[in-house]
Amino acid sequence: MSFREHLQDICQGIDGALACSLMGVDGIEVDTHLAAKAEGLDLRSLLVEYSDLFRSARDSAAGQQTGEMAELALHTEKLVTVARLVSPDYFIVVVLTPGGNYGKARYLLRITAPKVRSEL
């Protein structure tokens, strides 16, 4: 299964999903599936901007000996973004509307991450 198919499957399984991306913690996108438009927002730019945050979270967790970071979720007025570490250097990120199914997003990221990791 290609990366893109995994990302597409995640979006299709979540009500309110806008995009799903596999990206390096350096902000470089490996692949992205755009499911819907977010009015007035460039989701690709947003994910690059947020990758700084994901990297900081990974490093903060490591620095505090709390064990490896598993997931980071940022809720704002217009979007919910959930990132899951796939390997030390890669994340899967899903962006959804605030009314979208956050629990399902977390679940699908958790079960998809090992599959993607085995293909990296």
Place this chain on the structure above:
Amino acid sequence: MSFREHLQDICQGIDGALACSLMGVDGIEVDTHLAAKAEGLDLRSLLVEYSDLFRSARDSAAGQQTGEMAELALHTEKLVTVARLVSPDYFIVVVLTPGGNYGKARYLLRITAPKVRSEL
């Protein structure tokens, strides 16, 4: 109701809660309730370290015009940390075990934040 009482109520309402803190985004603690010890971890230091992350999240959300940040949740192997913005400069943060009641933590932060804001 004092800040400390709000923080204590949050901890008492969440299975697996370790600590709850009201803190500035500059990392300076206003008040903290420690409910239990986290073996090998200094929760106060952890919250100061994480405050950088909360501030970055607030700024990333603002920079991307996604509206104000509401909540940030970081899941690691040993801890789950959920922060909710109370005002542009203050967060309530709760730290819980990975098996703790994350949904209840989110709920209690959401209903407590306006009460704390009105007392700031």
